[in-house]
Amino acid sequence: DTAVSQTPKYLVTQMGNDKSIKCEQNLGHDTMYWYKQDSKKFLKIMFSYNNKELIINETVPNRFSPKSPDKAHLNLHINSLELGDSAVYFCASSHSRGVVDQPQHFGDGTRLSIL
């Protein structure tokens, strides 16, 4: 019974294409996130939504646009893909800010490869 699920698991595409990654959580959390794990293995936050409202927006190219239709879903759309976008993208969810001992739960990642 998957708690945070993201699709697809693998995505191979050409430079310049537009692609989307979907994320859904069934934990009843109200906050969701996107992280990027680059080639150096660092996990870096990109975006966070709380109850469909954007609350964290790190320095990310505006080719990346998150969309949250409801608090259980946070999708990531990427326009005009570039070679440097190749990475593993992780979705996560948690209860609201300020709640101690409510850690973020992660999906299994989407490995994006740009040819």
Place this chain on the structure above:
Amino acid sequence: DQQVKQNSPSLSVQEGRISILNCDYTNSMFDYFLWYKKYPAEGPTFLISISSIKDKNEDGRFTVFLNKSAKHLSLHIVPSQPGDSAVYFCAASAEYGNKLVFGAGTILRVKS
């Protein structure tokens, strides 16, 4: 600018012995620290956390120690088991906020 550092890329330990994974941070605003464990092709899984008002938190075989003056935390696993072999990430946040800053991870290998 790495605010959370895990200086040991890998660690190898014999089954049954203690594993000690270390993490240093630079941002004095961090007040909540977590350890995540990650297997290949899976997402990070929460292991244990500690808030800055404590210096130790224990959960079964896992204990996290926090030394605020040294800006250092460590994860102790005892006894280590082969199933503990994974990548361990240290993470931190400020004001119990949701923006986690991760270290680069340490690969732990437990040999049987």
